[in-house]
Amino acid sequence: MDNQTLFTKLNQIKSLSEECLAVLSNSPTPKRKLSLAKENKKDEAGNDYILSIANKIKNCDESDQIEKEILDKTFSPGRVLLSFYICYKYFPQQGLTTGDIEKITSELRVKIQTPNVSKAISDSLHKYLEGNSTRIKGKPVVYNLNRKGAKYFESLLNPNEKK
Secondary structure (H helix, E strand, O other): OOHHHHHHHHHHHHHHHHHHHHHHOOOOOOHHHHHHHHHHHHHHHHHHHHHHHHHHHHHOOOHHHHHHHHHOOOOHHHHHHHHHHHHHHHOOOOOEOHHHHHHHHHHOOOOOOHHHHHHHHHHHHHHHEEEOOOOEOOEOOOEEEOHHHHHHHHHHHOOOOOO
C-alpha cells in the first residue's frame, strides 16, 4: 500500500472516530460544524495527492523533458495527459477527475479550466483513458491512463525518437 492511500484511509478512520466520540459524549454538536469539518478534511486529503502529483512532475527524472516538450508548448492535450501519465507511472492506484487536472495544472502555472479538460477528453483523449463510469453531468468520472495513452504521451515527450 502506498503512502497516499494509507494517509487517506487513516484520515477517514480519524474522522469516523471523532464523529463516534461526539455522539457518545452526548454533547450536542451542530450539524453545520460537523459538515464543515468533514469538507475541510476532504479538501486537505484531496490537496495532498494533488500537491504530490504536482511535486512529482517538477522533480521526476523526465522533468526537464516535460518542461521543454509539454509545459512550454500550448498543446492542451499534452498538458491534460501529463497528470495522468505521472499517476500511471508513479501513483498507479490514483485516478483523476477533470477537476483534479485543473488543480494540478494550476499548481504548475499552466492552468486548464475544467470544461476545457472535459472537452479535450471527450474530443480526442478518450481512447487513451479509462473511466470508472459513463459521463453524466454533475457526477465526476475518475479516469486512469491506459497503456496506449502511456505510449502516446511518451511519444509526445520524445518527438525525435523513431519507433
